[in-house]
Amino acid sequence: MPHAQQPRLNTWATDRAAGVLLGAAVGDALGVPYEFEARLRDDQQPRMIGGGLGPYEPGEYSDDTQMQVCIAKVAADGADLRTAEALDAIAANFQGWLSGGASDVGAQTRAVLGAASRASGAPGVAMLAAARRFTASTNRSAGNGSLMRTGIVALSHLGDAAEMAEAAVAVSALTHPDTDCADACVLWCSGIRTAVLHGTFDGVRAGLDLIPAERRGVWAKRLDEAEANPPHHFTNNGWVVHALQAAWSATIRTAVPELSPAENRFPAQHFGLALEAAVRAGTDTDTVAAIAGALLGARWGCSGIPLEWQQAVHGWPGHTTGADLVRLAVRTARGGSDDAQGWPSAPRMSLGGHRSFAIPHPHDAGVGAPGRSTSRPWSRCAAWARTRSCPAPTSSTSACGWWTVRGRTPTSTTFWTRPPARYCGCVRRASGSCSTALPGRVALPPSPRSTATWPPAPTPRPRWTTCAGY
Numbered sequence: 001m002p003h004a005q006q007p008r009l010n011t012w013a014t015d016r017a018a019g020v021l022l023g024a025a026v027g028d029a030l031g032v033p034y035e036f037e038a039r040l041r042d043d044q045q046p047r048m049i050g051g052g053l054g055p056y057e058p059g060e061y062s063d064d065t066q067m068q069v070c071i072a073k074v075a076a077d078g079a080d081l082r083t084a085e086a087l088d089a090i091a092a093n094f095q096g097w098l099s100g101g102a103s104d105v106g107a108q109t110r111a112v113l114g115a116a117s118r119a120s121g122a123p124g125v126a127m128l129a130a131a132r133r134f135t136a137s138t139n140r141s142a143g144n145g146s147l148m149r150t151g152i153v154a155l156s157h158l159g160d161a162a163e164m165a166e167a168a169v170a171v172s173a174l175t176h177p178d179t180d181c182a183d184a185c186v187l188w189c190s191g192i193r194t195a196v197l198h199g200t201f202d203g204v205r206a207g208l209d210l211i212p213a214e215r216r217g218v219w220a221k222r223l224d225e226a227e228a229n230p231p232h233h234f235t236n237n238g239w240v241v242h243a244l245q246a247a248w249s250a251t252i253r254t255a256v257p258e259l260s261p262a263e264n265r266f267p268a269q270h271f272g273l274a275l276e277a278a279v280r281a282g283t284d285t286d287t288v289a290a291i292a293g294a295l296l297g298a299r300w301g302c303s304g305i306p307l308e309w310q311q312a313v314h315g316w317p318g319h320t321t322g323a324d325l326v327r328l329a330v331r332t333a334r335g336g337s338d339d340a341q342g343w344p345s346a347p348r349m350s351l352g353g354h355r356s357f358a359i360p361h362p363h364d365a366g367v368g369a370p371g372r373s374t375s376r377p378w379s380r381c382a383a384w385a386r387t388r389s390c391p392a393p394t395s396s397t398s399a400c401g402w403w404t405v406r407g408r409t410p411t412s413t414t415f416w417t418r419p420p421a422r423y424c425g426c427v428r429r430a431s432g433s434c435s436t437a438l439p440g441r442v443a444l445p446p447s448p449r450s451t452a453t454w455p456p457a458p459t460p461r462p463r464w465t466t467c468a469g470y
C-alpha cells in the first residue's frame with residue numbers, strides 16, 4: 001500500500017510537531033493528581049503534584065502517555081502505521097508495557113491485552129481479534145483508551161489525510177474497535193494534523209469528512225454540544241464521546257489571550273489555560289487533559305508549553321523526559337530520520353565554528369540564551385535544553401542539548417526567555433529587525449547578541465519578549 005511522503009516542515013511546523021507528544025504528556029501529568037477526585041472549581045489551579053492512581057511522582061505521566069510512547073517508538077522509525085508489521089510492533093510494545101511498566105491500566109485495555117497474550121499468532125492480529133471479541137461481548141466498549149494515545153498517529157501520516165484516517169482506525173482497533181472510538185480518533189488526528197501543518201484548530205470539524213457519511217451528522221451535533229457547554233458538562237468522560245467533547249470544549253471555549261507583551265499576555269498561554277480547563281472537567285482528568293494536550297501542543301508548539309512543565313514531565317520507560325518525547329515526535333514527523341547533522345537524536349550538535357552559540361540562563365541552567373554570535377542562516381526554534389543534566393557549552397564550537405532547527409529562509413531565528421514567566425518562544429528576525437511579514441510577532445528591544453552576558457546591556461534592563469504565540 002502506498003505511503004505518502006511526509007511534507008517538509010518549516011521551523012514553525014516543526015515546533016508544533018514537537019509539541020504533540022509533549023503536550024499530551026504535560027496534560028496527562030497535570031491531570032494525574034485529580035483523577036476521580038472532587039472536581040476542581042474554576043478558581044482552583046491544577047498543579048503537577050503527582051499522586052493519583054499510580055501513585056505518581058510530581059510531573060510523572062500515566063498510562064495515557066505510556067501507551068502513546070509504545071506507538072511512538074514504532075512511528076519514530078518512519079513506519080506506515082496501517083501495515084501488519086507496524087501494528088504487530090505496536091501490539092508487542094503494548095504487551096511489553098503491560099508486563100514491564102504499566103502503572104495503571106484501563107479496564108478494557110487490560111482485558112484485551114490479557115486475552116491477546118494468551119492467543120497464538122502475530123501480536124497485532126491476536127490483539128485485534130481479542131478487541132473485537134471484547135466489543136461484541138458488551139455494550140460498554142467505547143472507552144477513551146484509544147483516543148488518549150492517538151496524537152502520534154497524526155504525526156506519522158502528515159502527508160495524506162485519508163491515510164492518516166486509516167491509520168487512526170487501525171491503531172484504535174487494536175484495543176478499541178468500536179465505531180465511536182474509531183471516529184473520535186480520526187477527528188482528533190485530523191485536528192492535530194491541521195494544527196501542525198497550518199497552526200489552526202480547524203481540523204477537528206474538517207475531520208467529519210474523513211469518517212463514514214452516515215455518522216457525520218451525529219458527530220457534528222456532538223461537536224456543537226461541546227462548543228456550547230463547559231468541559232464538566234460531559235460527566236461520563238470515560239466514554240470516548242464525552243472525553244472528546246470535554247477536551248474540545250476546553251480547547252475551543254477557552255479564550256486565546258490577545259497579544260500584549262506589556263501585560264505579559266501571549267496567545268500561546270492558551271495552551272496552559274485550556275489544559276487547566278480540561279483538568280477541571282473532573283473524573284478522568286488525566287485522560288481528558290492528555291487528549292486536549294496533544295491538540296494544544298500541536299497548535300502552540302513545544303515553544304508554547306510553559307517551561308516548568310516541559311522540565312517536570314517524565315515517565316515510563318526509564319526516565320523518559322520531555323526532550324525524549326520531542327525527539328520521538330520530531331523523528332516521526334520527519335518520516336523516521338534525523339537531519340544531516342543528526343538532529344534531533346544527536347546528544348551533541350556541532351555548530352560549525354559559530355562562537356559562543358549559547359550561554360546558560362543565569363536563573364535557570366536548563367534554558368539557553370544566545371551568546372555572542374553573528375547573523376547566520378540558523379534557526380534556533382523552541383529552545384530546548386536537556387535541562388538540568390546539560391552542562392554549559394564546553395567549547396566555542398559545540399553545545400550540548402540545544403535542539404536546533406536549520407531555517408529554510410535566510411533569516412536568523414533566535415529565542416529568548418522572559419524571566420520570571422519563562423515562556424520560551426521563537427523570535428524571527430530579518431536583517432536585524434523584526435520582520436513585519438510574520439504573524440504574531442512582537443516588538444523586540446535591540447538585539448543583545450553583541451554580548452555574552454545576561455542580562456545584556458542596556459540599562460534599564462530591557463523587557464524581553466517572546467512570540468510564543470506566533
Ligand SMILES: [Mg+2]
Nearest residue numbers: 062063064286
Ligand atoms: Mg491515566
